Amino acid sequence: xxxxxxxxxxxxxxxxxxxxxxxxxxxxxxxxxxxxxxxxxxxxxxxxxxxxxxxxxxxxxxxxxxxxxxxxxxxxxxxxxxxxxxxxxxxxxxxxxxxxxxxxxxxxxxxxxxxxxxxxxxxxxxxxxxxxxxxxxxxxxxxxxxxxxxxxxxxxxxxxxxxxxxxxxxxxxxxxxxxxxxxxxxxxxx
Amino acid sequence: xxxxxxxxxxxxxxxxxxxxxxxxxxxxxxxxxxxxxxxxxxxxxxxxxxxxxxxxxxxxxxxxxxxxxxxxxxxxxxxxxxxxxxxxxxxxxxxxxxxxxxxxxxxxxxxxxxxxxxxxxxxxxxxxxxxxxxxxxxxxxxxxxxxxxxxxxxxxxxxxxxxxxxxxxxxxxxxxxxxxxxxxxxxxxx
Numbered sequence: 454x455x456x457x458x459x460x461x462x463x464x465x466x467x468x469x470x471x472x473x474x475x476x477x478x479x480x481x482x483x484x485x486x487x488x489x490x491x492x493x494x495x496x497x498x499x500x501x502x503x504x505x506x507x508x509x510x511x512x513x514x515x516x517x518x519x520x521x522x523x524x525x526x527x528x529x530x531x532x533x534x535x536x537x538x539x540x541x542x543x544x545x546x547x548x549x550x551x552x553x554x555x556x557x558x559x560x561x562x563x564x565x566x567x568x569x570x571x572x573x574x575x576x577x578x579x580x581x582x583x584x585x586x587x588x589x590x591x592x593x594x595x596x597x598x599x600x601x602x603x604x605x606x607x608x609x610x611x612x613x614x615x616x617x618x619x620x621x622x623x624x625x626x627x628x629x630x631x632x633x634x635x636x637x638x639x640x641x642x643x
Numbered sequence: 644x645x646x647x648x649x650x651x652x653x654x655x656x657x658x659x660x661x662x663x664x665x666x667x668x669x670x671x672x673x674x675x676x677x678x679x680x681x682x683x684x685x686x687x688x689x690x691x692x693x694x695x696x697x698x699x700x701x702x703x704x705x706x707x708x709x710x711x712x713x714x715x716x717x718x719x720x721x722x723x724x725x726x727x728x729x730x731x732x733x734x735x736x737x738x739x740x741x742x743x744x745x746x747x748x749x750x751x752x753x754x755x756x757x758x759x760x761x762x763x764x765x766x767x768x769x770x771x772x773x774x775x776x777x778x779x780x781x782x783x784x785x786x787x788x789x790x791x792x793x794x795x796x797x798x799x800x801x802x803x804x805x806x807x808x809x810x811x812x813x814x815x816x817x818x819x820x821x822x823x824x825x826x827x828x829x830x831x832x833x
Contacts (some may be wrong), residue, residue: 475727481730483705485713512721519706523675530672531702539664540671552797566672624783631663635739 456490457606457643458629467637471552471581471609479578479606480513490546491628492520493592493603495576498626499525502601504574506530508567510560510587514577517606521576530567532560541565545595549588552581552612560588569597579629580605583614590621607631608641646680647796648819648831661771661799662741669768669796670703681818682710685766685794688792688816689715694764698757700739700803702749704767708794711766720757722750722782731755735785739778742771742802750778752786759787769829770795770832771818773804780811797821800832 454462460478466474475540478484495517507529510517515531522529536544545562573593575586587602593600608615608627611634615625633640656664668674675796684709697719699708699720705721711808725780726734735752756762763783765776776793785789790813798817801824805815 458734468729472729476727476729476753477756481723481727481753482718483709483712485709486716488709489713505802512705515702515705516709519675519678526676528668528672528674533671533702537666537671539658539666563666563671566667593825594693608666615752616783629653 454566454640455628456487456567457622460487461607461629461630465639467634467639471612471634473509473607473609473631473634473639475607479516479607480587482522483516484599486586488516488520491517491606492522493519493524495626497523499574499624501572502624505570505572506567507574507576508532508562508593509576510534510589511587517578518576519527521574521604524594525574528566530562532589534558534560536561539572545589545592547591547595549584551580560585562592564596567593567596567598571598572601573598574602574604575600576604578606580608580614580625583617586614586618611632622641644831645818646677649778650674650677651672651797651819651829655707655829657824657829658719658720661802661824663797663799663821663824663829665797669706670702671676673706678706678710678805681707681796682712683714683816684705686714687762689792689814692764692814693762694791695760695762696757696769696788697764697766698722698752698783699766700724700775700779707768711764711794714741715764717757720752722779724750724753727819734802735782736783737778739774741775746794750775750782752782757783757788761786761788762791763788765790766794768796769803770798770815773807776804776808792816
């Protein structure tokens with residue numbers, strides 16, 4: 454069992470309805486050393502794909518995407534959920550339903566930082582239903598970029614995201630795969 | 644002139660009204676190598692203060708706070724602007740006016756991750772009016788924690804944040820100080 458899965462077992466909480474609380478080390482309080490190790494491992498797995506840019510979504514994707522991008526030696530772009538005043542009027546925008554938020558969120562990227570020649574690795578903290586990641590795929594496709602891989606720290610396999618992304622035909626790598634969260638359990642796959 | 648100031652001169656854009664566009668390397672697209680260097684430098688400047696936690700605000704504070712925390716070897720907590728479902732009902736919340744957003748934003752921290760025994764370094768991408776940082780100070784004080792330092796990547800000195808924070812009597816360190824943005828210029832201090 455790797456460092457991340459051990460940490461989830463020790464400190465993660467199953468809040469029911471498939472909600473995993475990991476805000477002590479991933480998405481409110483962050484353990485920078487753990488994030489760096491996860492980024493190193495993800496970068497290794499995608500090292501041969503010629504990635505030129507990591508694409509993620511604010512907010513909780515930023516930490517793992519930043520460390521992965523650092524180990525790959527490429528920039529990271531995080532899609533915004535609201536258009537800041539510093540962004541041009543012409544933007545890439547898509548809508549993605551958010552399970553944990555119970556509503557649809559906008560994902561916005563400036564054309565200045567996502568171009569047709571990019572080889573994009575999409576990265577997020579969770580791969581659950583796959584809807585956020587599919588939104589990021591649409592943004593990359595709108596820019597004419599090539600999605601070469603998809604990665605996440607934690608996969609909730611029982612939400613079917615991997616199957617939903619299979620048609621893309623790109624490698625999908627996650628560090629910690631949870632196969633069952635029923636009855637208060639947290640059960641890992643191999 | 645340091646690496647960050649050089650980058651601002653080369654790629655930053657003065658959009659008028661004191662708005663500095665740095666979304667090519669700090670707050671939309673992020674240069675992980677630059678962030679790591681900035682984090683290393685900030686960590687060095689605060690190395691002797693016995694920092695136990697770095698506190699920042701989502702979204703654009705996350706990258707520099709994460710790298711600084713990594714070099715200090717402590718966790719980072721980012722205040723949320725909306726309460727996620729994984730957070731308990733009892734929280735620390737304060738309001739901070741946002742110049743660039745033109746409205747007041749909430750800053751929320753879970754009591755689970757900010758306690759009375761913490762020695763807190765507050766860190767953000769910008770020190771401008773100081774209002775966001777003052778909000779983070781109030782959160783730390785509400786938790787009974789001790790604020791031991793304040794840091795930022797970029798200071799817009801002409802917005803008076805440093806003066807507003809002076810009463811706290813803690814060291815304030817910024818890597819790139821801009822003293823004038825009138826007439827489309829970007830003028831650095833020493």
